[in-house]
Amino acid sequence: MIAFDTNAIIRVLTEDNETQAKKVQRIIQSAEKNGHRILILSEVVIETVWVLESVYRCTKEEVALLIDNLLTAPAFYLPDATPMRKAIKEFKKGGDFADHLIVSQAKHHQAEKLFSFDKKLQNRFPDFVTENI
Secondary structure, eight states, rough: OOOOHHHHHHHHHHOSSSSHHHHHHHHHHHHHHHHHHHHHHHHHHHHHHHHHHHHHHOOHHHHHHHHHHHHOOOOOOTTTTTHHHHHHHHHHHOOOOOHHHHHHOOOTTTOSSSEOOOOOHHHHHHTTTTSOO
């Protein structure tokens, strides 16, 4: 199994560099043909969302659709797919994707609370995020 970094994902999603996008597409096609999977870590997805929003000015809906495509593509393996799906659903409603994913992963791994000094995070998830434990 190989893993993709953020720039590989960005190339294939945006096709902003034709040569690099074609190379990534060939790797994906080869993986699909040979029954291999490409690892995509949650950190890469977080960074991808940030790049799509800040550099490419994609809307939340566009970002969510692109990430949904990663989650459903047969060539990709996302070990945190379940919490990522939940994070995408909540992200569409508002807030920061990274925050949603952190909370979703913490809950998925059965954390009782998330300790954080981040006031926005505390306000968004008042029953789960706290600085008082």
